[in-house]
Amino acid sequence: MTTKNVLGTELVPCSYDPLTGYFRDGCCNTDASDLGSHLICVRVTATFLAFSRARGNDLSTPRPEYRFAGLQPGDRWCLCANRWREALEAGAAPPVVLESTHINALEFVSRVQLEKHRFHNVTH
Structure with missing residues (x-):
């Protein structure tokens, strides 16, 4: 069975560099153990990184103990759906x-909300 994206087609990898996804497989795959629902592939911005840091989730500082180099504006990342909705609001x-x-x-969010924030360049 193929995993689907919000367009109803096959889920395309989000990022291998940095390696993202709940399973660190490059895709926004999920299962019942993914309590954060890391479902939304985003292209992070400086505004979002500052917002996330202010909410207690610093995604830009490297954390070598988790093999995490820290995100930079322009990186793609599988973001928790509730965090994206919170950032939207x-x-x-x-x-x-x-x-x-x-x-x-x-x-968590509507397709219309996602489409209004669509990033059009799909190169990896």
Whole structure:
């Protein structure tokens, strides 16, 4: 069975560099153990990184103990659906790569909300 994205087509990898995803497989795949619902593939921005840091989740500082180099603006990352929605409500939502966003994201936000923040360059 093929995993679907929010467009109803096959889920495309989000990023291998930095390596993202709940399973660190490059994709926004999920299962019942993914309590954070890392479903939305985004292209992080400086505005979003500052917003996330202010909310207690510093994604830009390297954490070598987790093999995490820290994110820079322009990096792609599988973001928790609730964090994206929170950023949306605060005016800080990063652009979304729809082809790489898991269909389960629609349980948290609407397709229209995601499409309004669509990132159009799908090169990896």
